[in-house]
Amino acid sequence: MCIDGKKRIDYILVYKKSSPLVEKRVTFERNLRAEGLMLEKEPSLTNTDIMFVKIHAPWDTLCKYAEQMNIRMPFRFMSNIHNSWLPRNPMKLDKEALPDLEETDCYTAPFSRARMHHFTINNRHTFFSNSTRSRIVHHVLQRTKYEDGKSKMGINRLLGNGTYEAAFPPHEGGYKSRHPIKTHGAQNHRHLLYERWARWGMWYKYQPLDLIRRYFGEKIGLYFAWLGWYTGMLIPAALVGLLVFLYGFLTMDTSQVSKEICETINLFSTVFLEFWKRRRAELTYDWDLIDWEEEEENLRPQFEAKYSRLERVNPISGKPEPFQPFTDKLSRLMVSVSGIFFMISLVLTAVFAVVVFRLIAMEKFASFDWEFVKKNWQFATSGTGVCINFMIIMSLNVVYEKVAYLLTNLEHPRTESEWENSFALKMFLFQFVNLNSSTFYIAFFLGRFAGRPGKYNKLFNRWRLEECHPSGCLIDLCLQMGVIMVLKQIWNNFMELGYPLLQNWWSRRKIKQTEREERTRGGQNVENKVQLPQWDKDWNLQPMNAHGLVDEYLEMVLQFGFTTIFVAAFPLAPLLALLNNIIEIRLDAYKFVTQWRRPMPARATDIGIWYGILEGIGVLAVITNAFVIAITSDYIPRFVYAFRYGPCVDKEYHHEKCLQGYMNSSLSVFDMGVRWNVSEEQSRYCRYRDYRASPWSPVPYDFTLQFWHVLAARLAFIIVFEHLVFGIKSFIAYLIPDMPKSLCDRMRREKYLMQEMMYEAELEHLQKERKKNGRRYHHEWP
Template sequence: MLEKEPSLTNTDIMFVKIHAPWDTLCKYAEQMNIRMPFRKKSYFTDWKSKAMGSRFHLRCRQIKSWLPRNPMKLDKEALPDLEETDCYTAPFSRARMHHFTINNRHTFFSNSTRSRIVHHVLQRTKYEDGKSKMGINRLLGNGTYEAAFPPHEGGYKSRHPIKTHGAQNHRHLLYERWARWGMWYKYQPLDLIRRYFGEKIGLYFAWLGWYTGMLIPAALVGLLVFLYGFLTMDTSQVSKEICEANTTIMCPMCEENCNPWKLSDSCVYAKVTHLFDNGGTVFFAIFMAIWATVFLEFWKRRRAELTYDWDLIDWEEEEENLRPQFEAKYSRVERVNPISGKPEPFQPFTDKLSRLMVSVSGIFFMISLVLTAVFAVVVFRLIAMEKFASFDWEFVKKNWQFATSGTGVCINFMIIMSLNVVYEKVAYLLTNLEHPRTESEWENSFALKMFLFQFVNLNSSTFYIAFFLGRFAGRPGKYNKLFNRWRLEECHPSGCLIDLCLQMGVIMVLKQIWNNFMELGYPLLQNWWSRRKIKQTEREERTRGGQNVENKVQLPQWDKDWNLQPMNAHGLVDEYLEMVLQFGFTTIFVAAFPLAPLLALLNNIIEIRLDAYKFVTQWRRPMPARATDIGIWYGILEGIGVLAVITNAFVIAITSDYIPRFVYAFRYGPCVDKEYHHEKCLQGYMNSSLSVFDMGVRWNVSEEQSRYCRYRDYRASPWSPVPYDFTLQFWHVLAARLAFIIVFEHLVFGIKSFIAYLIPDMPKSLCDRMRREKYLMQEMMYEAELEHLQKERKKNGRRYHHEWP
């Protein structure tokens, strides 16, 4: 049934309200195989005898009497409307309607189920004669309708407290028990979220909550590793040698405006580097690789539990409708659908391949654009290096490396955020160019492109600093130059790890702040502007009509929702993408930045409530949809986990100084063939890692005391038979680095595979429970059918006896 309603805030808008009667709901609920409750579960009688159940119940009561209350859990009294999770369910059938628990026809189908049924009907209804003239999506695409959305159940605020007067509706309950910032430490009411927004959005918040909870141990271990570096900063042998090297003259680190300097000038730099490059680095990298595997494996178990609780175990995705754009493009070519047996438009293989090649070419072009931007940042760093080294301000001149890295990171961040806007439009264009067959295919293709674009955009400069910075700089007297003009940047004597840490920290913090503003601040400003225009329009109308200004017109719910912001056109792609990119930052270079899990945890605590507040108060209610998993994102997370093992192995072996220190301690240090003590065995390490250069050849220095300078490399001295050639220690360090990469990767991948094998995808107790429940359902259905036949027989018998003369 359709009903028209003019808008009270915009005379150009007309609302069409759709009402679904009981018979229509029952008809399509049967067609869609929607599972509905038909009997309460009784767990004690299902699993144990009554005696065992009573003893177990008594024991639970005794334990609960002295256990402290968990402040993170929600009170059961706060969620009074979720009794359906304690019921057995079965696919709805009109022929067996007497089996189901129908206490009230108005509440038997939840609002989200009603919306899903109505949307199912609208997608499959023709509005004109013709094969392609069908579905609400096509009407939205051609501008016949501005929008189509289910209304919220009411306001999310109340004048009366919820504890004394109860919740007005599910939206009010979600706001009070989930979306308020004061509930940040509470568990999420996933059943209520699923009931109000649908299973797809419920699974997103379940995954986000699980990911946030799993970050707690990672953040604690990362914080301990950082504290270990902080507490041992002053006792580190390497830092001591650098701080005490008052007579060690280092070669100039830039070409024109830099002078020789003392190694002791970098004392603070060395101590800060020790915060992130210490003995706990290798342990934490292995821990995070195992953590990523445990997180994904246990998420599969958690997903299995949710799909069971939400009756999604036996649910199969129904055959999706074709996208209107696909139908319009390929309406002339048809083939028989192997599932439905009906003719439908078909995309020829040659056309699909050619479009895919164009799309792939576009992806590579955008990636090359990213690399060009990274190259531009590298050139800026080379120019800034010379400028800061000759700066008039002594503080900047003394800390020109920090200034160069800091400004380079900030400029790189601005380039990243600017290119992200371009990437989204390019990904949208390329995905539409491919003409995906269904909406899910379109969403998966778009999500993959957005991930590739933004992942390369965010991490390309980080990869440069981790694996290329200082590797090709050359040596004094024979430096490599870019365009024969700018000398390539080299690492500090303490290593390049601090540059990598600074890059990750700045980008991670700034990106999270920017994303949080765009997710909440921007919709708040838009909604505030919409409310302001509505109040101005109402004031003008009351003035023209001669009404009292204090009289307020109560807007209907659909009018209020129209003035809210629509959900992103890409669905949950942006929400998942933000968290998956953060997962990459947390795992890929975590060896260089152990505080990354802590920053991610703090951000996600805010992110959950921010998203909840946005969904409940700032956005129109999205169309409920069913899903059994997080889709393509799980495969992307697994790929990031594999990449994290490889990158951390290379960071420890190449970027960090862990391997050179290890080789020195066991091969060249004072502890060779003696009892090993870590700090004592590193005595003389800095002198061993610095080579000698004769500045008199290059700078015409004649004084003996300042003729020679030191630089970071393993090369022969100027007076050796083969000056400046690589020493044996260089080849030992190189061999140790390659051996460490191979051993680390094989060890961690072996542990990951073993853990994945040990952890089943579904808990055994859940498997047994599902089998038991299936058996009980068959028995109960049989008994209910038998009871129904007996009642019908008695009823017919009484009627037959009454009618017999």
């Protein structure tokens, strides 16, 4: 039996010849053949200890399991009623460039062998897509026994105990061709994805989501759909932020217009999430996920091994299975939560260490010999503090990943999806606190407890607490966010592309060295190159990371938080995020198509736990920006001065005139007790930013009435701002329905056609039965 060249290879299993677990492997493969799969073995050309098991699913087996898995397949083409008169959009891909995506214009129904003639089967070899074929084979692999027993089944357990080294669907071929795709067409879907998606020249084009979904599955397709949608929604926010930045830079003034414009970006998260729900509804319909429910997942091998002696009846399947007692689950959860709080306290300790460093650096830079540094000691302190903080952040991220992995395994989650959600939540909490704790310190604590001249507060009675720059704390906050955001994006992009490239280069180098040695021993000409089969090439690629899409989502969700939480202080954040994401999409595309083994095509209806995290970030963004505008910026003090203490009180308001004298009003007087010259009385006094009484008042250095007015106005602004924005967010969510009306009509139309198809099939069945019974009656009549 020869599979390659004649029959399609749907899955690859890899094992070592030296593995002692031969009996389990033999039993497993014998049971796979009994399930209808075809297997063939072939040794590796690059490693003598590696053996490949190539798996092919015949037509009858595919039909059998497609019916069991309730897979929806096309049965009727849609009528195209949306002919547009608009000119061709240069961002879209030509239909001619994606010739294999005609099935997206079809109505679909759950596959049934009894009604097979109703489905659009032009070619049996292409009726089931590659991702569907791989998913069916994976379904069989997960449910085939390797030993006699209730739970002795599944490829995951065999991978865990070392019976097999790897299991993956193969790539369809090479991703490059000697001939141009425009003249000779695409060799395969992988080549098409590379040319129309992963190449850098496609950065301004829309992503071919249907082709991505066909090749990698719905779960990865939804990730790239979400990433593309998020990137597109960043465009208006980036334009507004850029205008705000340019206005502030050109005017060199703390005009309130810029801050008021910044407030509009706070609604970005709500609009993004609401429109994403609509886009997600369209994709789930087009990809036949509307009525799909996640299958009952298999238990994790670690869970079964731990609780194999404790059983109860599964309420869904009705079969006995291991379970985790509530007391054990609660105790493990408490240990995990304690570990989370310990790591968060470690983050706060690191932030405190950075604060101490800034205090020491402040003294050193203020007395520096170089006049330029001495003059700009505050910027020098902030800049070095940010760089030190960034190095600590990246170092602790490595520790967090290991701790999160350990704590998640300690909880013993029941299924893989529970494990992934628990791990994702821990990673987000760790890295969010790690990334933003120093930013929160600068925004809300820096300079708040420094004291006043003559009574400065000191840390450990040694270092005077740091104050904000004379222009305000927003400068420090902007510098902190800008440096961390830029450096983190550069580092992440380098690691995402550079690390797989180096690993694959090293693998190819070892392969060439092995081939050279074998040709030398065999007396062959060095020029004769051995063409490696596709499964051997895939084996030498990097596997998709063990955390699945957790790392990909985590990077973007953290960026989303950076983009929304402190946007009032750093309006360029959406622009930087937009530029990064344009690169990120092509980096991820290049990585999936060229550097990684093909992942198992998995199904999903949404982005999972990340949607709830994004909603939480949106709520936090409103609260944080309210505090930034009210406390960190000078918006409220200027407002109070203009309407209560300025020259425009009880007069017509004019922005520029009403703020005359504001700077003098915001400065208090301190008596230094030293008179340098009798004729210069002013030399004994200095000014500092605060609202305190003068030294000659009845209560020297006490807070003035203006201080309490500003404080009351700040608290009132926070309350009004939050209620107003939350009200607008709720109103926007109400105005934007989760599902477009046109999609509802298409769903009703498909339901009607399905009922019609079922009626016709039943009628045809009854007619056949009548004819059959009639012939029998005629034959039996004497």
